[in-house]
Amino acid sequence: MNIGDKVRLLRAKEQGVVSRFLPGGMIEIEIEDGFRIPVMRSELVPVSPLEAERLLKTSTYAPQKTVTPSAPVILSNQGIYLAFLAINDREYTLHLINNTDWEFPYVLGEESAGVGGGVQFRGIHSGLLKPKSQQKMNDLYAHATFETWPTFVVQGLWFRAGKSSLRQPLLKRFKARTTTFFKNKTTVPVLNQPGFLTQLDAETDEQPQASTSSNHGTQPQPKRINPEDLKAEMFKSNSDAGSVSVERPAAVVDLHIEELLPNGAGNRNSAELLKLQLDTFEKMLENAIASGMNDITFIHGIGSGSLRTELHKRLGHHPNVKFFEDAQKQKFGYGATKVTIK
Numbered sequence: 001m002n003i004g005d006k007v008r009l010l011r012a013k014e015q016g017v018v019s020r021f022l023p024g025g026m027i028e029i030e031i032e033d034g035f036r037i038p039v040m041r042s043e044l045v046p047v048s049p050l051e052a053e054r055l056l057k058t059s060t061y062a063p064q065k066t067v068t069p070s071a072p073v074i075l076s077n078q079g080i081y082l083a084f085l086a087i088n089d090r091e092y093t094l095h096l097i098n099n100t101d102w103e104f105p106y107v108l109g110e111e112s113a114g115v116g117g118g119v120q121f122r123g124i125h126s127g128l129l130k131p132k133s134q135q136k137m138n139d140l141y142a143h144a145t146f147e148t149w150p151t152f153v154v155q156g157l158w159f160r161a162g163k164s165s166l167r168q169p170l171l172k173r174f175k176a177r178t179t180t181f182f183k184n185k186t187t188v189p190v191l192n193q194p195g196f197l198t199q200l201d202a203e204t205d206e207q208p209q210a211s212t213s214s215n216h217g218t219q220p221q222p223k224r225i226n227p228e229d230l231k232a233e234m235f236k237s238n239s240d241a242g243s244v245s246v247e248r249p250a251a252v253v254d255l256h257i258e259e260l261l262p263n264g265a266g267n268r269n270s271a272e273l274l275k276l277q278l279d280t281f282e283k284m285l286e287n288a289i290a291s292g293m294n295d296i297t298f299i300h301g302i303g304s305g306s307l308r309t310e311l312h313k314r315l316g317h318h319p320n321v322k323f324f325e326d327a328q329k330q331k332f333g334y335g336a337t338k339v340t341i342k
Helices: 049-058 143-148 227-234 270-290 306-316
Strands: 006-009 015-022 026-030 036-040 044-046 080-086 091-098 104-113 119-129 133-142 151-156 170-174 185-188 193-199 252-254 295-299 321-326 336-341
Touching (some): 080 151, 252 270, 270 295, 306 336
Antiparallel strands (some): 091 133
């Protein structure tokens, strides 16, 4: 039996072409529609030339061909941030971050009280942020003068080449508040460094660290505090925060649409269904990591291969994934992936 030979299964109706020899006495065959399945060698028999001729007259089987799946494009529409990173125990650098898939032409400046009680604007930087990029500003902000920090103003547009929906320009003001700013130290997107973060393009205006306004009215004055208290808060361990309960997922997570939507997919299109599968995958993986699991298996099926390809792409770049591999081949074929967590 050689690669390219026509074979059929002893206990099933499927027939196909030998595409690869696998360890453990397994053979991968390609059946109709380009699907490949692993089968025990003892379960296969070669198709004789005469039998093959008769099968070709009654079967719709087509010769092996390469199929390039057209996976729906998953776009990130939100993720514009202002981030403050500590460079020492006295100063911060300001960064504007674009964690979306759009180009973001922007203007960034400061508003502060001017002479006579008015508002004075000072431009800091302007430019174009490419998708998944950031811009470091030159100004340094001292925690000793935190209570006099200005109101930061970001104006931006959205651009993507080709056809896309028209988006309204972004105009956001951010005023750091002592009651919330230092309680939300997190990993900053794109930079992957610890810092203090506020999202400017969230759907809701109730951002924990930001005070936004659509006019140039007088900004409320922040509460005056001792700079030493800020310093102590800045270096406070994240473990001091209240514990967060994380639901431990099952050891095997089925991502098939019929499992995620038992009542049917409704009017959802293929892109929306793929996004649901990827969101479920991300949530279950993060919960597995947070709850201390050693490994987790995702059943994604074979299909066109777009879901499996996207999962493997994301797993290959995940910092908490030790390695991943095709799981339980005899049970799932190549339709499941086992992830080993660091």
